[in-house]
Amino acid sequence: MATYEEYLKVFCETLEIEKESALGATPKTVENWDSIKQMALVVTLEDTFDIELEPDDIMKLNSFEAGLEVLKKYGVISVS
Amino acid sequence: MKVDRLSTKIYSRLGQTSAVAGYAMKELGTKYDDFFVAYADSIAIAKQNNFQTLFPEKVVNVGIAEQSLVGIAAGLAGLSEGGCYAFTYAAFITLRAMEQLRIYMSYQKRNVKLVGVFGGYTMGTLGVSHWTPEELGMVRLLPNIIVCTPADATEAIKMITASYDVKSPMYIRLSGVENCPIVYTEDYQFRFGKAMTLREGDDVVVVANGLMVNEALQAAKIMDSHGIRCGVINMHTLKPLDTEILSEYARKARLIVTVEEGSVVGGLGGSVAEYLSGKREHVPLLRLGASDFQARLGSQDFIWKQYGLSSACIADRILERMGELQ
Numbered sequence: 057m058a059t060y061e062e063y064l065k066v067f068c069e070t071l072e073i074e075k076e077s078a079l080g081a082t083p084k085t086v087e088n089w090d091s092i093k094q095m096a097l098v099v100t101l102e103d104t105f106d107i108e109l110e111p112d113d114i115m116k117l118n119s120f121e122a123g124l125e126v127l128k129k130y131g132v133i134s135v136s
Numbered sequence: 137m138k139v140d141r142l143s144t145k146i147y148s149r150l151g152q153t154s155a156v157a158g159y160a161m162k163e164l165g166t167k168y169d170d171f172f173v174a175y176a177d178s179i180a181i182a183k184q185n186n187f188q189t190l191f192p193e194k195v196v197n198v199g200i201a202e203q204s205l206v207g208i209a210a211g212l213a214g215l216s217e218g219g220c221y222a223f224t225y226a227a228f229i230t231l232r233a234m235e236q237l238r239i240y241m242s243y244q245k246r247n248v249k250l251v252g253v254f255g256g257y258t259m260g261t262l263g264v265s266h267w268t269p270e271e272l273g274m275v276r277l278l279p280n281i282i283v284c285t286p287a288d289a290t291e292a293i294k295m296i297t298a299s300y301d302v303k304s305p306m307y308i309r310l311s312g313v314e315n316c317p318i319v320y321t322e323d324y325q326f327r328f329g330k331a332m333t334l335r336e337g338d339d340v341v342v343v344a345n346g347l348m349v350n351e352a353l354q355a356a357k358i359m360d361s362h363g364i365r366c367g368v369i370n371m372h373t374l375k376p377l378d379t380e381i382l383s384e385y386a387r388k389a390r391l392i393v394t395v396e397e398g399s400v401v402g403g404l405g406g407s408v409a410e411y412l413s414g415k416r417e418h419v420p421l422l423r424l425g426a427s428d429f430q431a432r433l434g435s436q437d438f439i440w441k442q443y444g445l446s447s448a449c450i451a452d453r454i455l456e457r458m459g460e461l462q
Binding site: 090 | 142145146149150154157158159162183186
């Protein structure tokens with residue numbers, strides 16, 4: 057089971073942002089977050105957490121918090 | 137560009153066209169100020185909305201007019217050191233604009249990089265108007281033009297990035313859509329005109345390009361189980377053809393096989409046949425691709441199967457020919 061910190065690291069490294077900017081991050085607040093980065097985020101999350109995201113979940117992946125919810129759905133992250 | 141296991145997965149998921157837009161064109165746009173990119177109302181088709189936003193001064197959209205696209209691209213190439221890229225459907229940028237390719241690009245040696253997206257049978261369900269079994273062979277006929285097609289999304293990025301430094305007319309066919317098969321998982325040096333040996337083997341050597349490289353690699357694994365050592369070469373550049381590597385394998389292999397997502401007339405099979413025919417002695421050649429009949433409408437896979445272009449069919453055809461040669 058992965059941790060919040062691991063998700064935070066993957067999210068920030070993929071979108072090339074500082075950890076302080078992650079909370080509340082969306083494609084509107086992150087300049088780099090275009091369709092290419094979106095796919096990079098999808099593939100990196102799948103690879104890191106050994107899951108395969110369903111198309112609906114890929115569509116939902118539109119904020120830092122939404123990503124956390126998606127990972128919770130797949131039961132691969134524990135958030136205290 | 138980064139080439140490792142994870143990044144190649146990302147490129148593959150994006151497919152050749154999006155990977156080119158998101159990585160290669162973005163890199164070129166960031167590094168160089170001296171080139172244009174022209175479209176025939178095809179910015180979205182080429183997945184380059186973001187490029188247009190980032191570099192609006194480089195973008196020229198001529199409307200749905202492919203013949204004008206090629207002519208205008210040739211003109212723009214004369215105004216800029218870095219030349220002009222032109223993106224739209226492979227079928228229309230070549231077949232519809234062949235005279236403009238010939239007169240404005242080829243004969244005048246203009247630094248235009250034509251990039252045909254959704255080439256081969258990618259757009260299978262849209263019918264013959266959107267298929268391009270002939271375009272590589274047709275463009276190859278023209279002088280001065282480099283003709284190439286990448287094996288996977290990683291190679292597509294490398295090809296477009298490398299193309300900037302080649303001040304010559306060029307046609308690049310992109311065909312792998314989303315979830316494009318991965319051929320390269322490690323970095324390598326890409327050079328136009330220099331084919332890559334992906335698998336050693338000297339009983340049979342399969343020379344493939346585009347998406348057929350992956351099918352050839354799969355077919356080669358099947359050949360292993362029959363005790364046949366099967367090499368695979370990625371002939372990403374159709375023109376100029378890497379005759380050095382062909383010459384090497386023509387000396388040691390018992391059979392050379394070409395596999396392409398296009399007509400066996402004039403394309404890769406035709407090019408290799410022309411080269412081998414000039415040798416005093418040469419190895420037998422089996423050409424696999426779209427044979428001289430029109431396939432029925434359907435998905436890309438469905439069309440490939442009709443032409444025997446799946447890995448299993450390729451292996452069967454090779455085994456059959458090997459049997460005849462014994």
